[in-house]
Amino acid sequence: MREKLRALREDFSIIRGNFLVLLVTWVIFRIAYGLVTPYESLYIRSLGATPSILGLMSAVSMATFCLSLIPGSYIADRYGRRRIIVVMTSILGLSYVFYIIAPDWPYSPGWQLILAGMIFASLARLYGPALDAMTADSLPPEKRGVGYAMTMVVPSAFAVASPTIAAMLISQLGFIEGMRVAYGVVILSFLLVSAIRFFFLKETVHPARPTNKVGLLSLYVESVRDMVRALREASRPLKALTLIPLLTMCLGQAFWGTFFPLFVVDFLGITKEEWGAMASIRLAFSLLVCLPMGKLVDRFSRKKLLVARYVAVAPLVAALAFTSGFIQVLVALLLMDLLSYIGTSAMRALLADLTPREARGRISGARSLLLNSLSVPAASLTGFIYEGVDPRLPLYLISASSIVVAILLANLLKEPVRREP
Numbered sequence: 041m042r043e044k045l046r047a048l049r050e051d052f053s054i055i056r057g058n059f060l061v062l063l064v065t066w067v068i069f070r071i072a073y074g075l076v077t078p079y080e081s082l083y084i085r086s087l088g089a090t091p092s093i094l095g096l097m098s099a100v101s102m103a104t105f106c107l108s109l110i111p112g113s114y115i116a117d118r119y120g121r122r123r124i125i126v127v128m129t130s131i132l133g134l135s136y137v138f139y140i141i142a143p144d145w146p147y148s149p150g151w152q153l154i155l156a157g158m159i160f161a162s163l164a165r166l167y168g169p170a171l172d173a174m175t176a177d178s179l180p181p182e183k184r185g186v187g188y189a190m191t192m193v194v195p196s197a198f199a200v201a202s203p204t205i206a207a208m209l210i211s212q213l214g215f216i217e218g219m220r221v222a223y224g225v226v227i228l229s230f231l232l233v234s235a236i237r238f239f240f241l242k243e244t245v246h247p248a249r250p251t252n253k254v255g256l257l258s259l260y261v262e263s264v265r266d267m268v269r270a271l272r273e274a275s276r277p278l279k280a281l282t283l284i285p286l287l288t289m290c291l292g293q294a295f296w297g298t299f300f301p302l303f304v305v306d307f308l309g310i311t312k313e314e315w316g317a318m319a320s321i322r323l324a325f326s327l328l329v330c331l332p333m334g335k336l337v338d339r340f341s342r343k344k345l346l347v348a349r350y351v352a353v354a355p356l357v358a359a360l361a362f363t364s365g366f367i368q369v370l371v372a373l374l375l376m377d378l379l380s381y382i383g384t385s386a387m388r389a390l391l392a393d394l395t396p397r398e399a400r401g402r403i404s405g406a407r408s409l410l411l412n413s414l415s416v417p418a419a420s421l422t423g424f425i426y427e428g429v430d431p432r433l434p435l436y437l438i439s440a441s442s443i444v445v446a447i448l449l450a451n452l453l454k455e456p457v458r459r460e461p
Contacts, residue, residue: 054187059178061240065233070195072229074202075222078319081301083219087150095423097155098298102412104162109409112166121170122243128167133230135161139223144216173400176392177244184389189334196326203319270402278394280452282407288441290414294422295434303431309364325374333381342386343455349383350446358439361432393456
């Protein structure tokens with residue numbers, strides 16, 4: 041018992057400094073986002089967007105995000121992480137004003153205003169590479185698996201009740217008004233998080249001080265050149281880990297985030313209230329399994345766990361197309377969540393292990409840029425398939441691509457002899 045307590049104390053000893061600040065702010069975010077995430081696609085649809093329009097909205101948002109990633113990755117490595125994280129956190133919060141003021145009367149520009157907010161948010165998310173880099177900088181190499189697991193499990197612990205609270209708001213105020221109140225909470229959370237990050241985050245690199253003003257075009261050209269150089273100079277295993285998972289991630293990002301809530305309600309026999317309850321149960325489940333899965337990643341081969349995740353998830357995703365009813369759908373999703381915690385912890389830990397500290401912003405930016413560039417056509421295509429062909433077809437494609445990714449990673453990915461600090 042004492043040994044278990046000692047091991048637990050060692051695991052939680054990494055919660056200090058910047059990692060503690062980031063973890064606290066993610067808790068605040070997760071509580072607020074938990075109110076809106078399960079219902080966002082349903083909310084936009086209630087403002088007049090069809091599945092095809094949702095796909096196009098997602099594509100436009102991802103394309104805009106690509107534009108922000110280019111300078112974001114350059115700034116993260118050249119001019120520091122902290123400043124861009126603080127400033128863009130507060131600006132990002134303002135994008136949700138569009139979600140609140142979007143009208144819902146017939147023939148109103150409701151979803152068009154949401155699209156404006158999505159574009160605004162995508163531009164503000166240029167701090168993503170800096171945030172990824174600062175997280176990796178703040179974790180010791182031997183504890184990265186459990187550290188990344190904590191980024192999922194600790195915020196989830198505080199957000200278990202959020203979907204249920206949102207369901208109560210919707211029940212009391214109606215779907216549209218309840219969601220507007222929830223988005224108001226999201227805006228307040230951004231303002232609070234920005235203040236906390238301003239006062240407590242510390243810089244993790246020595247930023248260069250620009251000697252002259254750089255034009256926007258020059259910044260983009262230099263940023264792209266830097267990302268390409270960092271990716272070209274990366275080791276073969278890092279290239280494999282960066283590029284191969286994109287085969288399934290681009291389609292998965294489009295389907296799970298935008299269309300799966302519609303699929304659950306439209307085809308699997310789940311009500312909106314049950315979907316909210318399911319989200320709370322899944323968050324509670326994460327508290328039980330996420331941290332042990334992170335420790336598993338630190339104890340065993342991260343490559344083997346990542347490959348096993350892709351092999352195991354393929355039949356589960358395909359089977360999900362034929363489930364129905366609350367219990368069947370919930371069990372399938374919990375099994376997929378379990379595999380996701382293993383895969384996410386293993387992949388993020390391996391990326392940090394393989395990427396030199398001075399290149400983390402650019403590698404993160406290049407990876408995100410490639411993912412979102414591929415997701416632009418994938419989102420539009422998924423919307424067309426969902427509405428015009430067969431809503432189950434994206435599940436089959438994700439399943440098949442997962443097997444291909446597992447085979448390629450098994451043959452091309454190697455774990456480092458020495459992990460980057």
